[in-house]
Amino acid sequence: MSAVRRTRRRRSAGLRPVRLTVVACAGLLGFAALLGRAVQLQTLDAEWLATRAERQGATTLELEPLRAELRDRSGRPLAVSASVESVAASPRLIADRRAAARALAKPLRMPAKELERRLAQGASFVWLQRWVTPAAAERVRALELRGIHLHSERRRFYPNGSLGGPLLGFADRDGRGLSGVELLFDRELRGAGAELRVNRDGGGRVLPTATSAPETRAGQPITLALDLELQHFAEKALAESLRKTGARHATLVALDPRTGEILALAESPSFDPNRFWEGDSAAYRARAFVDTFEPGSTFKPFSIAVALEAGVTRPEELFDCEGGRFRIGRRTIRDYHPHDLLTVSDILRLSSNIGTAKISERLGARRLVDGVRRFGFGRSTGSSFPGEVPGSLREIREKQAVERANLSFGQGITVTPLQLVTAMAVFANDGVRVTPRLTRAAADTPAVAGERVLSVRTARIVLEMMRRVVEDGTGKAAALPHVAVAGKTGTAQKVKDGVYSQRDYFASFVGIVPVVNPRLVIGVFIDEPRGIHTGGMVAAPVFREVAGYAVDRLGIGTGVPGRAAAAPARPPRLETRESGAGEGAG
């Protein structure tokens, strides 16, 4: 037995190395095959495989910088951008569309039938709701519905609602400025985007790439000259005026005559750019730039200034105002109140059409047209606002006496509210015309840099005449208790169907405050007031209210910077009833 075992063990021992060698060789061959395959995949086929993988998993991400902020002069946001989520669906991937619609109806606050209708389209992609609230997005995400996606998008927010709506304009769902300041500064606000190629895994998750993300250029915030508080106050005053007068529309422009900065530009009614798609497109219009009107008597200071500058008359010279009726050619000119002899100064104070027409007769048509053109009438103000119109100022021949007379008291010419306010600033600036600007002027901007239109002497004479308009003329309702105001009223008949309407008026008042060292020019324009319709009764009180607030806010007359210029910004100063002198106290 033992001999047999020994023989078997010897045979077995002889076979083992052979088996092991065979197994080891097989293993090595296997490894070699695997290594060979790995080498093939990693080197020989690498390029082809990478291309294939890129086709399957690579995607391009568009890196779009957030649209930059619009700010008021104190740095408070007027328009800001933020990422929000939108809900979309791939209807083809949804097995039970009715159930999905029912589940989504509550978080999206939409009727289930409407959602079902959208899902029934059978398209590969359909928006269910854009710009949902974070809470709604979270609820939709929690549903984990197949075929329902949340997409991150950018949205423009206007935190002050309709405040300054027509001026700011709006940016659309794709972040493009479509009107107003948003359109004017679109390129600066948008910045520049970039594209990044990334890979996604099987679950659709983006995997960071080895290459660093390309640089995007952030948009540049724009600081407007607008004062948020003054704008708010002005809009409130206009809305109240609209309520009282039943007018169709009202506009207010407040301008710093030294720099041309537009401190407030209010429209009533306004529109909320947060919901631009719901508004009437007519409400988008910033009428101060794009609507024209016949200025009427607010134009008289310009005619008289041109005559004084030309030396054809003097402030104390008397003119016969013909008892309120004066015939030129086939047309009879009338005054609202009849007058006989009036000085040039009183012609402006009492707003005599006949007196102004007689002064223009001395001047002649050519000099009158050339003179008023220098104030900026008949051309754009240079504000660069999109769609700004130049108004119209026609050439008049010397023989056209009626047209010349009409022009002298603001008929036969059309202007924009901003044009009129900018022109009025010439008197506040000792004869220099500044270009109105929407953005805040830099600290080193020289005060009053512009084109000289009048001599200092003429500008001051007309300013003094306009002070008398407010002190004891048609503009008494614009007077402030502690600060001298200069201004001019206007009540123009509107042209309807080619004739001057006896029912529809355009009431206006443009004032300068204070008379010494003027800091503010404010124009109030009220379109078609019902009942009482004169500029002195309808527009001047609004001026008084807004200018009174601005005197406090801007520190006018104190010799110290106003609160509006101070940073950081503070809310409007409000006094308690107890601490004030009582309403209506003088």
Next chain:
Amino acid sequence: MLNARLRKRSPWFGALVALALGAIAASGVLVYVRTHLTSMRYELGRRVSHEHALSREVERLRVEAAALAAPERIEPRALELGLIYPAPEQVVTLSDSHLAALHDVAAGGPR
């Protein structure tokens, strides 16, 4: 005993085994490194997503803060508290001379 016999009978056997072990080790390291890299990419992706979420939250809070500071929201509350805008008559404008006189008073009277 056996190894000695194998080495004796097949001198390449040892080298082959060493090579195989080396290849296995190298493959193991390679697998570990690649797996680790992949998990790091996922971790990086998670961090990037977290950062984006935080940025979105900051953006949302900025919008909210701006809306809360809007005059249209603050004014009604101030009026409820009995605050009013001063009427033009209630605003007294101090001239430079008034201010100088006030400074003198504050400094203990004119010198």
